[in-house]
Amino acid sequence: EPEVTQTPSHQVTQMGQEVILRCVPISNHLYFYWYRQILGQKVEFLVSFYNNEISEKSEIFDDQFSVERPDGSNFTLKIRSTKLEDSAMYFCASRPELVGNTIYFGEGSWLTVV
Amino acid sequence: DQQVKQNSPSLSVQEGRISILNCDYTNSMFDYFLWYKKYPAEGPTFLISISSIKDKNEDGRFTVFLNKSAKHLSLHIVPSQPGDSAVYFCAASHNAGGTSYGKLTFGQGTILTVHP
Numbered sequence: 753e754p755e756v757t758q759t760p761s762h763q764v765t766q767m768g769q770e771v772i773l774r775c776v777p778i779s780n781h782l783y784f785y786w787y788r789q790i791l792g793q794k795v796e797f798l799v800s801f802y803n804n805e806i807s808e809k810s811e812i813f814d815d816q817f818s819v820e821r822p823d824g825s826n827f828t829l830k831i832r833s834t835k836l837e838d839s840a841m842y843f844c845a846s847r848p849e850l851v852g853n854t855i856y857f858g859e860g861s862w863l864t865v866v
Numbered sequence: 867d868q869q870v871k872q873n874s875p876s877l878s879v880q881e882g883r884i885s886i887l888n889c890d891y892t893n894s895m896f897d898y899f900l901w902y903k904k905y906p907a908e909g910p911t912f913l914i915s916i917s918s919i920k921d922k923n924e925d926g927r928f929t930v931f932l933n934k935s936a937k938h939l940s941l942h943i944v945p946s947q948p949g950d951s952a953v954y955f956c957a958a959s960h961n962a963g964g965t966s967y968g969k970l971t972f973g974q975g976t977i978l979t980v981h982p
Binding site for chain 1 (some may be wrong): 909911961974
């Protein structure tokens with residue numbers, strides 16, 4: 753069964769450093785998402801991406817965050833200058849065009865900012 | 867943000883019995899609801915969904931019921947199996963247009979433990 757893959761599975765970074773989280777969505781999917789879950793809290797929407805541009809973003813997704821689809825397969829989330837409060841599990845997700853709301857999540861990248 | 871609430875942090879059930887997980891929402895614009903299951907260190911896995919035009923959707927051992935007037939949905943698992951032990955998340959969406967699909971608001975999750 754096709755799946756969304758994410759790398760790295762776990763990254764530890766110093767506060768103020770840049771981090772790039774990578775995702776390979778399911779191959780025939782056209783909508784891409786990033787969500788995050790801070791330990792003990794809800795899974796939260798960050799951003800949606802379609803046709804090489806951001807469709808929607810949450811209040812969390814401020815100027816230190818950016819997303820990119822640099823080639824036909826990868827979808828990346830960049831955090832420019834990490835803060836302690838960015839420590840969370842970051843989930844990439846994707847969905848096929850025209851198919852409802854069901855999105856398919858990757859296994860997550862656990863980011864620890866120290 | 868309390869638009870989607872799962873008031874029971876945990877539920878313990880005997881194998882073979884029914885598990886009922888509950889979810890309440892406050893945003894009347896939500897028109898599509900999903901349940902996801904999550905194991906530790908894994909991403910959420912889609913289980914079942916329901917559109918607001920229906921009040922019930924069934925898939926094997928899983929049934930979701932939607933009560934729009936009460937803004938309440940529930941997930942029934944019958945019979946429960948030890949492998950069902952996981953965190954279950956309720957999620958909701960408002961279909962304002964194509965690009966809003968997939969923007970989900972999650973509940974805080976319920977830990978289900980099914981004892982052999």
